[in-house]
Amino acid sequence: PAISITQTRNNDIWVGLMEGAMRISATGVIADFSTKNGFTGASVSRIYEDSKGVLWFATDGDGAYKFTNPPFTSINGE
Helix, strand or coil: CEEEEEECCCCCEEEEECCCEEEECCCCCEEEECHHHCCCCCCEEEEEECCCCCEEEEECCCCEEEECCCCEEEECCC
16 A cells, blocks of 8 residues: 655656555656665655655655665665
8 A cells, every 4th residue: 555655856656655665657657666676675654855856765664765766775874
């Protein structure tokens, strides 16, 4: 199930899931992001696009992640 959702300035839709996230591109291409491609398996409670277009993902128990066109960067204090 979806936990959070946001639309980016380039009209992609990002959905935070119970395990990872999903992107639906403006062209309709769907991509899943999980531990298989460097992201988290935790639930994504918030997705935020900053003023520079960088996406930030807040997780439940696995810190924050930054997406700058793969790979993800974990910002969890370790």
